[in-house]
Each structure stands twice: as C-alpha cells, then as structure tokens.
Amino acid sequence: MKIELTVNGVARILEVEPEERLLDVLRERLHLTGTKEGCGEGECGACTVIMDGKTVNSCMVLAAQADGHAVTTIEGLGNRGSLHPVQKAFLEEGAVQCGFCTPGMVLSAKALLDRSPHPGKEQIAVAMSGNLCRCTGYDKILRAVERAAGEVKE
Amino acid sequence: MYYVRPETVAEVLEAGEKPGMLYLAGGTDLILKLRRQEVQARGLVDLQAVAELRRIRVEGDRLEIGAMVSFADLLNNDQVATEARALWLACRSMGAPQIRNQATLGGNLANCSPAADSLPALLVLQAQVRLLSHSGETLVPLAELLERTPLWPSGTLLAGFRLPLTGGASGFAKLGRRQALAIARLSAAVALREENGRASGVRLAFGAAGKRAFLSADLAEKLNGLVLDGGFTEVACREARKVISRALGERASAPYKREAVAGVVREALASVEFMKSGEGA
Amino acid sequence: MNGTVGGTVGGTVGGRVLREDAWGKVLGQAAFPADVRREGQIYAVAVRSPHAHARIRGLKLDEARKAEGVVAVLTSADVPHNGHGVLYRDQPVLVQDHVRMAGDPVVLVGAETLAEARTAAGLVEVDYEVLPGLFDPEEAMKEGVPALHPEIHGSTNIVYHLPVCKGNVAKGWAEAEVTVERDYQTQMLDHAFLQPEAVLAYVDERGHLVVEVATQYAHYDRGEIAHALGLKFNQVRVKTVSVGGAFGGREDISLQIMAALMAWRTLRPVKMENTREESFHSHSKRHPMRMHYKTGATRAGKLTVLEARIVGDAGAYASWSPNILRKAAIHATGPYEIPNVRVDAYAVLTNNPYTGAMRGFGAAQPVLAYESQMDLLARELGLSPMELRLRNICRVGSETATGQVLTGSVGMEECLKAVKSYLGEVSAR
Numbered sequence: 081m082k083i084e085l086t087v088n089g090v091a092r093i094l095e096v097e098p099e100e101r102l103l104d105v106l107r108e109r110l111h112l113t114g115t116k117e118g119c120g121e122g123e124c125g126a127c128t129v130i131m132d133g134k135t136v137n138s139c140m141v142l143a144a145q146a147d148g149h150a151v152t153t154i155e156g157l158g159n160r161g162s163l164h165p166v167q168k169a170f171l172e173e174g175a176v177q178c179g180f181c182t183p184g185m186v187l188s189a190k191a192l193l194d195r196s197p198h199p200g201k202e203q204i205a206v207a208m209s210g211n212l213c214r215c216t217g218y219d220k221i222l223r224a225v226e227r228a229a230g231e232v233k234e
Numbered sequence: 235m236y237y238v239r240p241e242t243v244a245e246v247l248e249a250g251e252k253p254g255m256l257y258l259a260g261g262t263d264l265i266l267k268l269r270r271q272e273v274q275a276r277g278l279v280d281l282q283a284v285a286e287l288r289r290i291r292v293e294g295d296r297l298e299i300g301a302m303v304s305f306a307d308l309l310n311n312d313q314v315a316t317e318a319r320a321l322w323l324a325c326r327s328m329g330a331p332q333i334r335n336q337a338t339l340g341g342n343l344a345n346c347s348p349a350a351d352s353l354p355a356l357l358v359l360q361a362q363v364r365l366l367s368h369s370g371e372t373l374v375p376l377a378e379l380l381e382r383t384p385l386w387p388s389g390t391l392l393a394g395f396r397l398p399l400t401g402g403a404s405g406f407a408k409l410g411r412r413q414a415l416a417i418a419r420l421s422a423a424v425a426l427r428e429e430n431g432r433a434s435g436v437r438l439a440f441g442a443a444g445k446r447a448f449l450s451a452d453l454a455e456k457l458n459g460l461v462l463d464g465g466f467t468e469v470a471c472r473e474a475r476k477v478i479s480r481a482l483g484e485r486a487s488a489p490y491k492r493e494a495v496a497g498v499v500r501e502a503l504a505s506v507e508f509m510k511s512g513e514g515a
Numbered sequence: 516m517n518g519t520v521g522g523t524v525g526g527t528v529g530g531r532v533l534r535e536d537a538w539g540k541v542l543g544q545a546a547f548p549a550d551v552r553r554e555g556q557i558y559a560v561a562v563r564s565p566h567a568h569a570r571i572r573g574l575k576l577d578e579a580r581k582a583e584g585v586v587a588v589l590t591s592a593d594v595p596h597n598g599h600g601v602l603y604r605d606q607p608v609l610v611q612d613h614v615r616m617a618g619d620p621v622v623l624v625g626a627e628t629l630a631e632a633r634t635a636a637g638l639v640e641v642d643y644e645v646l647p648g649l650f651d652p653e654e655a656m657k658e659g660v661p662a663l664h665p666e667i668h669g670s671t672n673i674v675y676h677l678p679v680c681k682g683n684v685a686k687g688w689a690e691a692e693v694t695v696e697r698d699y700q701t702q703m704l705d706h707a708f709l710q711p712e713a714v715l716a717y718v719d720e721r722g723h724l725v726v727e728v729a730t731q732y733a734h735y736d737r738g739e740i741a742h743a744l745g746l747k748f749n750q751v752r753v754k755t756v757s758v759g760g761a762f763g764g765r766e767d768i769s770l771q772i773m774a775a776l777m778a779w780r781t782l783r784p785v786k787m788e789n790t791r792e793e794s795f796h797s798h799s800k801r802h803p804m805r806m807h808y809k810t811g812a813t814r815a816g817k818l819t820v821l822e823a824r825i826v827g828d829a830g831a832y833a834s835w836s837p838n839i840l841r842k843a844a845i846h847a848t849g850p851y852e853i854p855n856v857r858v859d860a861y862a863v864l865t866n867n868p869y870t871g872a873m874r875g876f877g878a879a880q881p882v883l884a885y886e887s888q889m890d891l892l893a894r895e896l897g898l899s900p901m902e903l904r905l906r907n908i909c910r911v912g913s914e915t916a917t918g919q920v921l922t923g924s925v926g927m928e929e930c931l932k933a934v935k936s937y938l939g940e941v942s943a944r
Binding site: 081097098099101120121122125128134135136137140141142144145147188206207209210211 | 262277282331336
C-alpha cells in the first residue's frame with residue numbers, strides 16, 4: 081500500500097506492507113537508523129519518535145497508521161554545527177553513556193519542552209519515564225533536561 | 235493483510251462486516267498480538283479518522299467519552315480530572331507517555347486484559363458502553379458487559395462510554411512492580427458520597443484479581459452507611475482481603491495479593507478528594 | 516539555538532571533558548551493529564532448542580532449503596571446529612547432538628530478507644529426544660549424576676572447586692562464644708543491556724573475513740571465529756562498532772561465529788539481529804549462588820572463625836565460572852579480619868542458562884551472606900551493626916583470608932565513619 085507522510089520536514093511517498101511497523105520503515109527503507117529497537121514491545125522507549133507533536137513508540141505503530149502524519153526522528157533535530165538545546169545539554173551534562181537510549185531520551189525531552197518550556201522536576205521525570213537507560217542511573221539525564229529547559233544555570 | 239481507514243461510522247461498520255477484519259484503535263496491544271501471531275487478521279479497519287469517536291463532551295448530566303479518546307487526552311481533560319477522578323488516576327498510572335499518547339480507552343476494554351487499568355475505574359463510575367452495529371445502537375452497563383464472552387458479536391463497534399455525572403467522589407490505586415510502565419499486579423477503584431458523616435453509594439472494583447475487572451457487591455453492602463472515620467478504611471481493607479481471597483482461590487499469587495490488597499484499598503481511599511483531609515487517617 | 520559546546524574546562528586532571536563519542540550518540544549517527552549494512556547482505560536466523568536438555572535424533576531441512584529466498588541452511592556439519600568458550604571450548608557453535616540448555620542454537624538459516632529467514636527457520640524440523648534436566652546445582656554436583664560434558668570436563672559436573680584455608684578452624688570454634696549459621700541464596704539475573712546483539716559479517720576484497728559487532732572482547736572474538744572456521748588469525752578482522760551496554764554480557768561469543776560462518780559459506784554479507792527474546796537466550800547470566808555460612812565471634816565482638824560453602828550455578832557451559840567462583844571465594848570473608856577461615860567455592864554445570872561475567876564478577880553475591888551474618892551476629896551480641904563492623908574491619912596491616920597483607924589504601928574505617936551520620940540511630944535490630 082502507498083502511504084504519504086512527512087519525515088523530518090520532508091514529504092515522503094512510500095510503498096509499504098500493511099503489517100510493517102513505522103520503526104522498520106524508518107530504519108530499513110529510509111535508513112534513519114538513529115531510531116533504535118531495544119525490545120519491540122513498547123517497554124524500553126529506544127524507538128521513540130515524535131508524531132504530530134506527541135511521542136510514540138515506533139515499534140508499536142504501523143507505518144499505515146502514520147499515513148498523513150508528521151514524524152520527527154533524532155536525525156531531524158540538529159547537526160554538529162547546530163545542536164538542538166536538548167542535544168547540547170545531554171553532551172554537556174555527560175548524560176550519554178552507551179548511547180542506545182539517547183535518541184529516544186532526546187526526543188522525549190524535546191516533546192516535553194515543546195509543549196511545556198519550563199517543566200518542574202516531577203514533570204520531567206514523568207515525561208522521561210517511558211525511556212529506559214541501563215547505564216546511567218538517570219540522574220544526569222534528568223539534569224540534562226533541566227539544563228535544556230534553562231532551569232540549571234552554569 | 236490489508237488496511238483501511240474509513241471516516242464515518244457507517245463506513246466502519248461496512249468494512250468491519252467482512253470476515254477476518256479487526257478494528258484497530260491505538261494498536262499498542264493489537265499490533266504486538268498480530269506480530270506474535272496470537273491474533274490473526276485478514277485486514278485492519280483503523281478507527282483513527284472517525285472524528286466522533288475521538289470526542290469527550292458533557293451532555294446534560296452525563297459525560298460521553300469516545301472509544302478512540304487516548305489516555306493522554308483523558309489526562310488533559312479537566313472534566314475527567316474532576317468528575318471522573320478514578321478514571322483520571324487510572325490513566326495517569328497506565329503505561330508511559332508514549333503509550334498514553336497512542337492507547338485508547340476503547341482499546342483498553344476491547345483488549346480486556348485482566349490488568350486493564352481503566353476498567354475498575356469505569357466500573358465504579360457506573361459507565362455504560364455504547365455499542366454500534368447494523369441493527370442500531372445499544373447501551374450496556376459495563377458491569378453487565380464484562381460478564382459476556384465474547385464481549386460483543388464480531389462486527390460490533392465499540393463507540394464509546396457514557397458516565398453519569400453524579401457529583402460523587404472517586405479514587406484509584408494500583409500496585410505495580412515499578413511506578414512507570416508497570417502492568418498492574420493489583421488495582422482498586424472506589425466511588426462514594428458522604429451523607430451526614432456516613433458513606434453512601436459506595437462502589438469498589440478490582441483489577442488484576444481474576445480474569446476480568448469486577449465490582450464487589452458484598453463490599454459495597456458492608457461499607458454503605460458506615461461512619462466515615464478512621465475505622466472506615468480499616469473495615470474496607472479487612473473486607474477487601476476476604477473479597478480478594480475468594481476471587482483468587484488457590485492461585486499462586488493469592489497469598490501475596492491477599493495481603494497487598496489492604497494497601498491498595500487504603501491508597502485508593504486516600505486518593506478520594508474528601509478522604510484526603512484526615513477522615514480516612 | 517546555540518551550537519557551540521564547551522570543550523575541556525580547567526586542567527587535565529579535575530577538568531570537565533566532553534565525551535567524544537557522545538556527539539554521534541546525541542545526533543543519532545553512532546552506528547551500532549544493527550545500523551550498519553552492506554550491499555547484497557542476507558539475513559541469518561538461528562533455530563534454537565526449546566528444551567533445556569535433549570538429544571537430537573535428526574534434522575529435517577528440506578522444507579527450509581526450498582523456502583522462498585533461502586540462500587543456505589547450515590548445521591554443525593558445516594562448522595570445522597565446533598566449539599568456543601573463554602576458558603574451555605565447551606560451547607558448540609551449532610549443536611550436533613547434545614542440547615544442554617534452552618536456547619542452544621541448532622540450525623542456521625540464511626535468506627535474502629529477514630522475514631524470509633524467519634519463515635524458513637520456522638520450517639526447520641528438529642527431532643528432539645527430551646532428557647531429564649539438571650536444574651539444581653546441589654543435585655548436579657552429587658556423585659553418580661550424569662556428567663553434562665564428559666569429553667571436556669570429565670565425569671563430574673563440578674567444573675571448579677577452590678578451597679581457601681587460613682589459620683586453624685578448630686581453634687577458631689574453640690574460641691567462639693557466639694555462632695550464627697545460615698543459608699543464603701541469590702537469583703539469576705540478566706544484564707538486559709539495551710541493544711540486543713547484532714552482527715554484520717562479510718568477506719572483504721582481500722578475501723578476509725570481517726565481523727562488525729558490539730563486543731567487550733574483540734581479540735578473543737577474532738581467535739574464536741578463526742578457530743571455529745579453521746582460519747588464520749590474520750584472515751579474520753573483528754571491528755568493534757558502538758556497544759549498546761554490556762555489563763559483562765558481551766564477553767562470550769553470541770552471534771559472531773554464526774554470522775561469520777554464514778558469510779564464509781555463502782560469500783554474501785550476513786546480518787544477524789537478535790530480538791529481545793533471542794537476546795535473553797544468547798548471552799550469559801549472573802551466577803545464582805547458594806551460600807552456607809557459619810561465623811563465630813567472641814562475646815567481645817571479635818570474629819574468630821568463618822566457614823562457608825558457596826555453590827555457583829554455572830549453567831550449561833563454563834564461560835568464566837571458575838574465575839567468578841574464585842572471586843566469590845576470595846571475597847567470602849568480606850572486608851573483615853578473620854583469623855581462621857575455611858571456604859569452599861564450587862562452580863557446577865546444570866541445564867540452566869549458562870552464567871558468566873556480570874558487574875562484580877562473583878564478588879557481588881557473597882555480600883548478601885557476609886553482611887547478613889554481621890547483622891545477625893550484632894544482634895546476638897547486643898552490639899550495633901556499626902560497632903561490630905568497626906571492631907572487625909580490615910585496616911592497613913590486616914591479612915586477608917588468602918594471606919594478602921594490606922599495605923595501603925584500606926578505606927573501610929574512613930568510609931564507615933563517613934556514612935555513620937547518614938544512618939541515624941541504627942541499633943541492633
């Protein structure tokens with residue numbers, strides 16, 4: 081079947097199978113491999129992308145369901161010359177270890193700050209609660225989100 | 235497998251009539267079941283484009299919630315937060331933000347997991363379920379619906395939920411292995427009113443304590459009319475143990491849940507707005 | 516949006532430095548093995564045993580071979596040297612006849628797409644004769660119980676035994692006025708690193724085998740791949756790409772040899788990616804340990820003697836078990852000075868998932884036992900847990916159970932005093 085969606089601001093027309101997941105289409109067809117598969121069942125959040133402003137687990141969304149919607153992946157945020165504030169904060173806070181959870185974490189944080197630019201600690205913790213990290217213990221990740229929100233001054 | 239996305243209820247019912255077609259709500263359960271081949275489908279009828287299934291609105295003395303309303307939508311709705319507190323608390327405890335953005339209230343009932351978070355809350359809020367088919371619309375109390383297997387004949391569309399706005403208070407608590415993303419090990423919802431210092435209209439429902447969520451008529455009877463003081467919570471906890479004991483019988487989890495239910499009920503009662511200020515302490 | 520990010524602040528020591536690899540990770544550019552691809556790659560899927568202990572009576576591969584898109588179906592007969600392992604090569608690349616744990620790979624299917632490989636893998640029929648399993652290490656170490664690896668580990672399932680003896684235990688018991696004797700048990704754990712195992716293997720333009728993998732141990736991987744395939748070291752190149760968490764769980768071979776074998780046989784680039792479920796089946800676990808502890812002390816709160824028996828469940832293959840049970844034995848006394856000690860640590864093969872390295876490497880499990888013993892002793896003696904510890908901790912000059920005299924950097928006392936104020940009034944419970 082044919083689907084039309086916007087990925088990182090670019091309109092795409094793709095031929096997909098109805099059972100194909102958004103995750104597979106992003107990784108295998110568009111080669112946007114920044115979106116990771118950690119569990120395949122919505123537990124870990126490594127495959128988080130933003131769809132119409134809301135985070136979803138792309139392992140639980142059919143590509144067909146994304147037809148007509150706008151998807152943002154980690155590749156759509158910043159680049160080395162111009163980092164998104166969340167990416168910059170993750171770098172500066174040392175919130176990155178193995179990095180497998182990082183794209184999902186960054187996108188969950190971005191979606192939070194887009195709708196709520198000055199979140200409290202509790203709000204941050206809730207927003208990040210669907211993303212598992214096995215390395216860090218979360219502290220630096222939460223601090224990075226606070227930093228990105230301008231709560232933490234140098 | 236093929237996929238259609240109709241825009242009207244009439245089109246949905248027509249598409250759903252064909253053999254092997256399944257309705258697709260948010261998909262957080264169905265997509266996994268399809269991948270694991272626990273469910274077979276020839277095609278999917280995606281309900282996302284049917285605008286009327288996505289609405290939350292007050293109509294007179296009742297709250298109408300469309301089946302395709304997501305958990306995140308419910309959490310962001312002031313009416314739900316105040317008038318259907320138990321449901322709001324249940325939504326808050328369900329999954330993670332990603333899942334709440336996608337999963338729908340209708341999907342939660344259609345999937346009907348023993349641990350479905352919304353069902354105990356909907357039960358104590360006296361939800362009625364709107365079912366649509368070619369023969370028209372029927373309204374079935376959720377408590378009654380949950381006694382049917384299957385819940386409804388194939389081709390039936392779960393259109394939404396009707397909650398009476400009674401002005402009563404309600405609460406919800408859930409025991410999971412961790413705070414976020416945890417499937418309920420046990421959940422309890424409660425609704426009640428205070429009349430001259432005594433409890434009335436008490437309803438208590440449990441999740442993850444048997445095949446499906448259920449209302450406990452026994453418990454309601456024991457608690458109605460009791461003075462709302464510290465002793466009320468103690469009686470509720472004690473009686474809840476008996477209910478859970480009976481519901482679980484010899485199951486491996488029974489000894490644990492029999493103890494744990496007291497804490498869950500205590501928490502559910504404490505989450506009720508007027509119980510917070512000390513009456514329940 | 517400000518794109519500039521500060522570099523090193525302050526001097527080299529004590530300065531803040533940015534992690535260099537974090538750049539690629541926040542941008543989503545860091546390549547984990549599932550993210551790399553090569554023109555013409557095929558996919559391989561392992562058919563794994565659902566049984567913990569079985570004999571393979573036969574394989575039916577015709578349906579799988581005929582299936583759409585299938586390039587090759589490989590079995591143990593295709594593996595020149597069918598064994599790998601960090602200490603002993605007791606783990607087969609593909610099981611020939613003896614399945615020793617659930618998840619043991621039996622057949623490897625390669626196909627043009629992942630979906631075709633999975634479908635074909637589903638068509639493989641393995642005729643298993645299911646055998647009674649050994650799941651209890653205490654049972655498995657008894658005499659007369661069938662040995663799981665007679666060729667490599669001999670007629671016993673005890674793959675390692677380390678006694679640690681110090682002083683005179685009889686004298687220690689004679690001096691002891693208070694005794695605490697208990698059994699402790701820890702559970703099996705999975706590392707659950709976030710990135711499931713994945714490999715890309717291919718034969719390069721020089722005819723060398725290249726294996727791109729997230730590993731903790733690239734040189735070892737190269738040796739095991741070369742050995743299994745009968746190649747020279749210099750014919751195999753292992754390239755470590757980004758590693759999505761490991762915690763010890765990527766020290767053994769998981770998919771490396773299978774992917775390499777498929778690439779070498781088909782001369783096609785081969786991709787293997789575990790699902791989370793396959794991942795649980797294909798790497799080591801933390802050793803569950805059963806620990807019997809008997810500790811004696813004087814009324815004055817001085818430890819006089821410790822006897823301990825520690826049995827670690829090695830699972831189906833040895834992996835690092837000897838080293839891990841050695842470490843458990845060495846750490847069995849904890850940070851306490853005990854003049855008379857007898858510890859016996861065993862690693863025992865069973866049909867449970869194999870166990871290996873995981874954070875702490877055998878030092879973590881005995882903590883439960885020796886610290887619980889201290890708390891129980893404190894209660895017996897009417898001392899606070901803190902006080903009993905202060906009377907027995909290692910200091911500079913102390914001798915450990917293995918005879919090592921600690922000459923410096925012994926921070927226990929300082930540490931205990933530093934945490935004391937945070938503990939509040941913890942009295943004997």
